[in-house]
Amino acid sequence: MKARTVAKTLGGVAVLGVLFCIWLMWEPAIAPVKPSMPADKAAVARGRMVLEAGDCAVCHTAPGGKYLAGSLPLKTPFGTLYTTNITPDSETGIGQWSEAAFSRAMRDGVARDGHLLYPAFPYVHYRKMSDHDISDLYAYLMSVDPVSQTPPPNRMMFPMNFRPLVAFWNLLFRHGDPLEDQPGQSAQWNRGRYLVEGPGHCSSCHTPLNFIGAEKGGSDHFAGSIIDGWTAPPLAGLSTAINPWTQGELVAYLRGEVAPNHGAAAGPMLPVTHGMATMPLADVEAMATYLLSFAEAQPVAGACKNPSFGALQPASQLSQIEQQGAALFAGSCSGCHGDAATMRRLDDRPDLGHSSALLAGTPRNLVKAVLEGIPMSVGAPSHYMPPFADNLSDQQIAAIAQYLRGQYCPSQPWGNLSQTVTQIRQEEK
């Protein structure tokens, strides 16, 4: 056979394969219904808790926008997607969706009219939720104020702008039924596993992704990843980490409270803690129990092995760059963070050296925190840091990072700091 004939045959087979998969995964439209106020008030109240556990509002509310009305841009490696309006507006929201249509979207990632939803909507996790929780969530969503708002058109790259291709992705990665309790584990552990692996979708940020954006499995589960330029640290082995977590510290961290011996959440983790702060305490305790049961993590390259908490290096031992960093720190940071080692104990917050950002293998989260700051959290006025992107140069941030790392992990300085800061700053655009 000539090469051209082979190519033609292969091309034909590929086209047939695509059509076959699309046919296999084809889903019909579900008839529209008239929006109606849910009658069961208890279900509405429970559904609100499920919504907080699932962080729905974090993605479905744009900054300064109306609650759950969508239009938040999500940057993916394949282009920008806008979240949809999930208020019960019948024209622009999900007012015409029956509970069956909603449930199919949550489990299978299929919209009411039958089109496939992109997996940036974490249905691979939500499909593990119980029927009961999905039903309560539906009741709650039908009870919120309808808002008329349509998201801007998505800007996905070819070929991912062709939605039926998601059928392939689903064939490979859309697995697993609602989670069943594991016998031999406590009720608390099972509850925690359900919340972490199901509605909480924690691994969508804390597990590395493969080249088509699906979570890696096996020992990569919870091995850490990068999201919006921030490192989401590994969650495996938290109890045996270099700065180990106790149950009480982890519960405090997850609820956005001051966690003794640990830094507080910043970046993409901050809104997640806001959701957990409104959940019942017993649920967050269950999540901590489950997380602390993971086996030891794989070692992270460059992570601090020998931290020095509290002991300040004498100024005479600092390099020139570190001295510059110390002066900048005194001017811009020490008002809140105190001398590098003796934290002013703003609200009894532990010193910076206990933050994972200082002990990590790379300066990424330190740099991100300095560039972006930490937005104000309702009810926690001391959990705020201003952004320094416009006030400090790359070289100045690098000097501060070198100084701080030298204070807390003198045996493992970070290399190439200036270039790293420049590179992280450019990623933002």
Ligand code: HEC
């Ligand atoms: C990580 C961000 C993210 C989170 C968290 C999230 N969603 Fe979404 N959701 C999306 C995106 C993006 C879309 C649009 C996908 C598309 O257009 O293909 C979407 C679509 C939907 C749709 C389809 C709506 C339509 O009109 O097609 C429903 C229903 C939905 N989400 C409900 C929820 C609920 C309920 C929760 C919480 C349990 C939730 N989402 C959490 C990102 C998210």
Ligand code: HEC
């Ligand atoms: C949107 C992405 C995202 C989601 C979803 C997410 N995290 Fe995080 N998480 C992060 C990032 C980023 C950090 C680092 C924050 C920082 O440095 O301040 C983090 C930090 C953490 C830490 C601190 C780890 C350490 O070593 O300091 C814990 C614990 C944690 N997350 C648990 C969870 C749990 C439990 C869930 C699910 C309920 C979750 N995360 C969901 C992005 C996420």
Ligand code: HEC
């Ligand atoms: C207005 C007070 C304030 C100022 C000024 C401030 N910070 Fe912060 N910073 C905070 C608070 C509050 C936190 C979170 C508290 C915690 O970790 O317990 C934080 C957290 C951090 C973190 C940890 C981020 C993470 O991902 O966990 C780093 C690193 C940091 N600050 C560095 C700096 C540096 C460097 C400067 C000066 C350029 C600075 N901060 C100035 C209040 C401040």
